[in-house]
Amino acid sequence: xxxxxxxxxxxxxxxxxxxxxxxxxxxxxxxxxxxxxxxxxxxxxxxxxxxxxxxxxxxxxxxxxxxxxxxxxxxxxxxxxxxxxxxxxxxxxxxxxxxxxxxxxxxxxxxxxxxxxxxxxxxxxxxxxxxxxxxxxxxxxxxxxxxxxxxxx
Amino acid sequence: xxxxxxxxxxxxxxxxxxxxxxxxxxxxxxxxxxxxxxxxxxxxxxxxxxxxxxxxxxxxxxxxxxxxxxxxxxxxxxxxxxxxxxxxxxxxxxxxxxxxxxxxxxxxxxxxxxxxxxxxxxxxxxxxxxxxxxxxxxxxxxxxxxxxxxxxxxxxxxxxxxxxxxxxxxxxxxxxxxxxxxxxxxxxxxxxxxxxxxxxxxxxxxxxxxxxxxxxxxxxxxxxxxxxxxxxxxxxxxxxxxxxxxxxxxxxxxxxxxxxxxxxxxxxxxxxxxxxxxxxxxxxxxxxxxxxxxxxxxxxxxxxxxxxxxxxxxxxxxxxxxxxxxxxxxxxxxxxxxxxxxxxxxxxxxxxxxxxxxxxxxxxxxxxxxxxxxxxxxxxxxxxxxxxxxxxxxxxxxxxxxxxxxxxxxxxxxxxxxxxxxxxxxxxxxxxxxxxxxxxxxxxxxxxxxxxxxxxxxxxxxxxxxxxxxxxxxxxxxxxxxxxxxxxxxxxxxxxxxxxxxxxxxxxxxxxxxxxxxxxxxxxxxxxxxxxxxxxxxxxxxxxxxxxxxxxxxxxx
Numbered sequence: 001x002x003x004x005x006x007x008x009x010x011x012x013x014x015x016x017x018x019x020x021x022x023x024x025x026x027x028x029x030x031x032x033x034x035x036x037x038x039x040x041x042x043x044x045x046x047x048x049x050x051x052x053x054x055x056x057x058x059x060x061x062x063x064x065x066x067x068x069x070x071x072x073x074x075x076x077x078x079x080x081x082x083x084x085x086x087x088x089x090x091x092x093x094x095x096x097x098x099x100x101x102x103x104x105x106x107x108x109x110x111x112x113x114x115x116x117x118x119x120x121x122x123x124x125x126x127x128x129x130x131x132x133x134x135x136x137x138x139x140x141x142x143x144x145x146x147x148x149x150x151x152x153x
Numbered sequence: 154x155x156x157x158x159x160x161x162x163x164x165x166x167x168x169x170x171x172x173x174x175x176x177x178x179x180x181x182x183x184x185x186x187x188x189x190x191x192x193x194x195x196x197x198x199x200x201x202x203x204x205x206x207x208x209x210x211x212x213x214x215x216x217x218x219x220x221x222x223x224x225x226x227x228x229x230x231x232x233x234x235x236x237x238x239x240x241x242x243x244x245x246x247x248x249x250x251x252x253x254x255x256x257x258x259x260x261x262x263x264x265x266x267x268x269x270x271x272x273x274x275x276x277x278x279x280x281x282x283x284x285x286x287x288x289x290x291x292x293x294x295x296x297x298x299x300x301x302x303x304x305x306x307x308x309x310x311x312x313x314x315x316x317x318x319x320x321x322x323x324x325x326x327x328x329x330x331x332x333x334x335x336x337x338x339x340x341x342x343x344x345x346x347x348x349x350x351x352x353x354x355x356x357x358x359x360x361x362x363x364x365x366x367x368x369x370x371x372x373x374x375x376x377x378x379x380x381x382x383x384x385x386x387x388x389x390x391x392x393x394x395x396x397x398x399x400x401x402x403x404x405x406x407x408x409x410x411x412x413x414x415x416x417x418x419x420x421x422x423x424x425x426x427x428x429x430x431x432x433x434x435x436x437x438x439x440x441x442x443x444x445x446x447x448x449x450x451x452x453x454x455x456x457x458x459x460x461x462x463x464x465x466x467x468x469x470x471x472x473x474x475x476x477x478x479x480x481x482x483x484x485x486x487x488x489x490x491x492x493x494x495x496x497x498x499x500x501x502x503x504x505x506x507x508x509x510x511x512x513x514x515x516x517x518x519x520x521x522x523x524x525x526x527x528x529x530x531x532x533x534x535x536x537x538x539x540x541x542x543x544x545x546x547x548x549x550x551x552x553x554x555x556x557x558x559x560x561x562x563x564x565x566x567x568x569x570x571x572x573x574x575x576x577x578x579x580x581x582x583x584x585x586x587x588x589x590x591x592x593x594x595x596x597x598x599x600x601x602x603x604x605x606x607x608x609x610x611x612x613x614x615x616x617x618x619x620x621x622x623x624x625x626x627x628x629x630x631x632x633x634x635x636x637x638x639x640x641x642x643x644x645x646x647x648x649x650x651x652x653x654x655x656x657x658x659x660x661x662x663x664x665x666x667x668x669x670x671x672x673x674x675x676x677x678x679x680x681x682x683x684x685x686x687x688x689x690x691x692x693x694x695x696x697x698x699x700x701x702x703x704x705x706x707x708x709x710x
Contacts, residue, residue, distance in 0.1 A: 021670070023553075026568065038568030059616040061581065061665060061676075066616075077615070082568070085615075126670040133552035133565040133578065135670045151668045152616070153551040153558065153565070153584075 022113040023130040024096075029150065031074070031086065032094050037150065041078040044069055051076075073102075085134075085150040095148050102148065106140045234264045239274045240440050246452065249444035253437050253456055260433045271436055278443045294439060295420065298427070299411040301442060302419035305461030306468065310406045313469045317399035324392030329533070331385040334360055335526070336533040338378050341365045345374060354545050357538065357696075385526070386483040397478030405468060415463075415471055422462040430457065482525055488518040539653045540596050540695030542585055542637060542675050543660065548702045549584040549674040556702035559584035559674070561689040582638070582678040583690035587660035589673045593637055595657050596693065599626030601649045602634065608663035610641035618676065619663025624651055625682075628693075632682035635693065637675050639666040 029037045036044055045051075051069040059066050059079065066084065069076040073090015076083050088095060091103040098112050109125060110117040116125050127136040139147040237259055240252040259267045272290040279293040280286055283300055287293035337358050344353055345368075353366035360368070360377060368374050408416060427435055434457055441452060442459045451458045480487050492514035496502065502510065537544040551558030554565050560583055563571035567578035587593065590610070603623035612619065618638035622645060625634050641661025645651060662673045679688040691698065697705045 057615075060618055061616045062579070063581075079569075084569075121669055124669045128552060128670070130553055132567050133554050133558045134567065135552060135668070137668055137670065149668075151670065152567075152665070153671055 021116040021119055021126045021128050021135075023128045024136075026129050026132050026134070028096055029136070030094075030096055031088070033097070036076065036083045036086065039083055041067075041069070041076070041081050041083060044076050044078075044083060048074070085152065087150075088148040089146070100138070100145070100148070102145050104145045106138075106143050106145060109138065109145075234266050235262055237262070237264055237267050239267075240271055240436075242278055242440075242444055244445040246444075246446060246450065249441045249446050249452060250456070252440040252444060253452070256433060256437045256440070268433070268436065271440075275436075275439050275443060282443065294427075295424065296411065297439075297442065298423040299416050299420045301459070302416055302423060302461065302463050303408065303411070304447075305419070305463030306405055306408060306415070309461065309463055309465045310402055310468050312465050313472065314399065314402045314406060316469075317395055317402055317472070320395040321392070321399045324388060324395050327388045328385070328392050328529075331381060331388050332526075332529045332533050333535070334381050335378070335385060336530050336535060337365055338368075338374060338381060339530060340535070341368050342371065342374050342378070345369070345371050355535070357545050358535070389483045389525075390481045393478060393481035393483070394473075394476070397476040398472050400478075401476040402468065402472040405472060415475075418471075419462045419467075426460070426462075482518065482521045487521075488515050491518050491521070534592070534656075536654050537594050538695040540693065542593055542596050542677060542694075543587045543591065545704065546694060546696050547586040547704055548698060549586045549672045551580070551584065560702060561687075561691060581687055582636075582676045583694070584672075584674040585677050585694075587673055587675050589661050590641055590659045592656045593622075593640055593658050593660045593675060595624055595651045595653055595655045596635060596695075597624065597626040597628060598652045599624040599635075599650075601645045601647050601651055601657075604643045604645065604647055606643040606658075608641075610659075610661050610663065611667050612663050613667035614664050617664035619666060620658070620661070622657045624657070633688070633693070634680040634682070634684060635690075636678040636680070638678065639663055639674065639676050 026037060027035060029035060032047065034043070034047055036047075048071050051071050053068075053070045055068045055070065057066045057068045057077065058064075062079070064079055067078045069078060073088065074093050075087045075089075077085045077087075088102055091101050094101055100109065100112070106117075106120070106125065113125065113127055116127050119126070123139055123141060125138045125140070127138070129135065133153055135151050135153075137147075137149045137151050138145055139149070237255065240255055242248055243251075256271075258264075259271075276287060276290045276293045279297045283293075283296060285296075287296065337355060337360055340355055341353060344350075344355075350369050351366070356364060356366040358365050360381070363377075368377065405415060410416070411420075427438060430438060438457045438459065441457065446452060446459050448459065448461050480490060488511075492511050495510050495514055495517075496507070499510075535544055537546070548556045548559040550556050551565060558565045558580065561580060563574065563577040564580050565571075565578040566576055568576070569578045571577035571579040601622060602625040603621075605618070605621050608614070608617075608619045618636075620640040620643050621636055621638045622640065622643055623634050623636045625632060627633075637657060639660075639662055640658040641663060643658040645655075645657045651657065660673065660675055662671065665671070666673060666676070677690040677694075679690045679693050680686065681688065699705050
């Protein structure tokens with residue numbers, strides 16, 4: 001009887017774990033140690049210099065025009081002169097204080113974001129926020145991180 | 154010319170038993186006519202004979218006509234039939250009665266030549282009516298009988314066709330209800346098998362008054378399934394028979410070939426009826442047919458009326474007996490058909506294996522039944538409530554705001570400003586949960602005013618609606634544009650008229666919704682007629698939500 005209860009308990013715990021991801025606070029989103037999200041676009045240029053290109057990009061769902069600040073290995077999306085999102089594809093950018101980088105083995109995320117790691121798909125892992133309706137997607141291929149993106153619902 | 158009535162008399166006498174004796178006729182002995190011969194031609198008025206004197210007499214008549222000149226006979230002479238007009242055709246009851254009177258008169262007067270001539274008259278009339286020539290009267294009459302029965306078929310099959318069409322439609326309706334019930338039970342079965350006990354996606358649907366989410370165990374469900382399957386089998390059997398009878402009776406209406414077995418069978422009945430009568434009555438019967446005395450129009454009592462053997466009852470029996478389609482696989486004894494096929498194709502089988510093969514036949518029968526049922530189940534579409542884009546709509550949770558973030562307005566938290574409040578973000582629609590590649594339905598009737606179908610299923614693009622459909626609709630006199638976003642595919646075209654409940658595409662996650670953490674949904678938007686104002690889609694959904702953004706059960710089915 002005890003065994004049955006234990007099995008049921010473990011099954012439920014396992015199911016719960018699978019259904020969840022780790023959550024972080026938006027202030028934890030740093031790139032190379034600096035918070036850019038929600039800050040003025042000038043902060044980006046102060047740290048990374050002028051992008052090699054800035055292109056307009058229409059935000060269809062918000063009906064606003066954004067600007068894509070294109071750097072080698074990272075793109076910042078700016079709306080109303082504030083950083084709205086980013087996408088890291090280069091290995092010379094560290095993400096969060098855990099210094100997560102493109103090219104890292106995804107197994108390094110297991111101890112940092114155990115729930116998200118356990119709940120990963122075959123090519124991505126999600127980290128949620130506890131203060132905003134956004135999420136971080138970490139893509140990987142052949143167990144190596146290939147892209148880190150700040151996404152929105 | 155001489156007044157000679159000898160032929161008439163001879164005919165009369167020969168028919169008369171009293172004269173079936175040998176007579177030695179003595180001119181003038183019993184008659185008072187002039188018997189004097191002139192140039193071998195004699196005169197004798199038999200009308201003046203007193204036949205009463207001959208009663209019971211034993212006579213032998215020997216008439217030597219000698220050089221009797223038959224070429225000199227004419228209508229005014231004794232041995233030519235009284236003149237009588239031929240039967241004519243007015244195609245009404247008066248014409249038929251007049252013809253009957255003529256026939257009766259001819260019969261009374263014994264007008265044989267007239268009688269024989271009428272066959273030619275009838276043949277010509279048949280040729281006229283049918284538009285074809287015949288070599289003889291019998292051929293013409295036979296073809297006419299077939300033609301007549303064909304008319305009967307066309308006239309009488311319609312009521313039976315209607316009867317079986319009604320039965321077919323009724324059966325179709327009953328079957329569709331039963332198949333829908335089975336479909337719902339199967340959907341619920343799948344949910345139970347995957348452990349979804351309390352959160353049925355089909356909670357708004359019920360089976361015989363039991364809400365599907367109240368079916369919480371497989372044993373409960375299987376019991377309900379068995380009952381419904383029994384109902385379905387009965388309905389399907391009946392539908393099968395009525396459907397194929399309907400097809401048969403419908404095809405009967407298109408018969409053009411006189412050699413069709415039905416026409417031949419009916420003709421045989423006509424001919425048998427015709428042959429029941431004596432030749433004079435047959436003549437009368439045929440003129441009535443040709444004067445288009447059709448059942449139920451009947452001649453007065455005492456006259457022989459045409460009839461259709463292709464009665465509704467006969468046609469119904471014929472269609473039932475000769476319908477195609479064989480037996481329904483849901484017939485109880487269908488297993489014997491399968492078994493028979495097995496035995497026939499393996500005739501060398503020893504009988505000791507029959508039990509095993511009968512068991513195999515039962516399995517095969519079940520397989521056939523399951524195939525047919527599954528085919529029907531696949532055709533059944535469980536539609537949402539009118540006014541809902543999917544079955545049992547739920548609001549999708551959006552991050553830290555939960556389901557509230559899926560609703561319309563400044564409902565999301567972000568590092569933006571909405572409604573003058575920093576930290577809020579506008580959500581321009583309602584996120585309605587929708588599993589990938591399920592049907593998206595039109596909430597209202599209208600016209601497809603815009604579509605986008607350029608995204609492959611699941612294709613990502615930041616801050617994009619992906620594929621969408623816009624339906625312009627009029628509700629209570631006001632025009633609205635309802636936009637269904639993030640579809641995986643669009644199945645309608647611009648300008649197309651659409652009815653409520655029509656499928657407009659497949660749900661999915663194109664555009665911004667392709668990110669892994671986004672629950673597949675329809676981002677539903679409503680705008681006013683000129684797109685200047687965005688409205689809360691919740692106000693347009695039939696399903697309503699409580700303060701926790703959970704759907705309030707409705708029973709719109």
